Amino acid sequence: MAGVRTIKITGQDIHQYLDKLAALRIEVFRHFPYLYDGSQAYEKKYLQTYAKANGSAIILATEQEEVVGASTCIPLSEETSALKQSFKNTAYNMDEIMFFGESVLKETYRGRGIGVEFFRQREGHARQLEKKYATFCAVQRTSNHPLRPAGYQSLHNFWKKRGYTPLPQVSTQMEWKDVDQSEESSKTLNFWIKKLV
Ligand SMILES: CC(C)(COP(=O)(O)OP(=O)(O)OC[C@H]1O[C@@H](n2cnc3c(N)ncnc32)[C@H](O)[C@@H]1OP(=O)(O)O)[C@@H](O)C(=O)NCCC(=O)NCCS
Numbered sequence: 001m002a003g004v005r006t007i008k009i010t011g012q013d014i015h016q017y018l019d020k021l022a023a024l025r026i027e028v029f030r031h032f033p034y035l036y037d038g039s040q041a042y043e044k045k046y047l048q049t050y051a052k053a054n055g056s057a058i059i060l061a062t063e064q065e066e067v068v069g070a071s072t073c074i075p076l077s078e079e080t081s082a083l084k085q086s087f088k089n090t091a092y093n094m095d096e097i098m099f100f101g102e103s104v105l106k107e108t109y110r111g112r113g114i115g116v117e118f119f120r121q122r123e124g125h126a127r128q129l130e131k132k133y134a135t136f137c138a139v140q141r142t143s144n145h146p147l148r149p150a151g152y153q154s155l156h157n158f159w160k161k162r163g164y165t166p167l168p169q170v171s172t173q174m175e176w177k178d179v180d181q182s183e184e185s186s187k188t189l190n191f192w193i194k195k196l197v
Contacts, residue, residue, distance in 0.1 A: 134164075
């Protein structure tokens with residue numbers, strides 16, 4: 001991680017980084033499995049949730065003045081009703097859960113432990129807020145998806161190594177336009193969870 005620093009941003013300070021986070025999301029999520037044909041309009045709506053929330057944080061990876069990666073977290077209770085709905089019929093208490101949004105890192109900075117550091121710092125933040133669980137969701141794509149790159153390796157083993165397990169009965173739907181489509185379509189995102197205490 002030589003030259004790259006990670007810092008945690010919370011509260012009102014988050015606002016000044018939202019444009020950079022949006023740009024990173026649009027750049028990184030264009031690729032499989034997200035295939036997100038990002039728009040500033042969608043980004044603005046999405047990131048408002050983080051900007052307004054109590055307890056949200058962004059972990060930034062920076063090199064000199066450039067933001068090269070970012071990762072977000074927010075108490076689940078501050079998330080959209082659609083996301084919260086996913087946990088409605090589970091035994092989990094929503095107030096005890098920290099939701100991890102994205103981890104996005106420019107391609108040339110991968111494989112140096114920054115993704116591990118994003119998890120470490122977000123879990124630390126969740127523990128500070130006395131959350132008992134951390135959760136996140138990931139898009140589900142078919143194994144024969146036409147845009148799946150040859151030799152693509154999912155992040156499942158990376159997440160398992162960080163102590164997360166799939167929550168098979170919990171999922172949510174999100175809409176966005178894929179890079180190879182002309183209209184938005186609905187995707188299923190599956191949840192993973194880890195007990196923090
Ligand atoms: C997810 C993402 C942020 C992970 O970032 P990363 O920095 O490449 O991940 P890390 O380097 O921390 O960890 C990857 C592996 O490299 C290993 N690693 C750690 N330090 C290392 C080093 N100095 N050199 C080489 N490998 C290293 C880690 O141990 C890990 O291996 P493991 O899974 O076997 O434990 C990055 O892949 C990404 O932006 N992907 C696209 C967006 C995405 O899909 N995000 C997730 C959903 S929101």
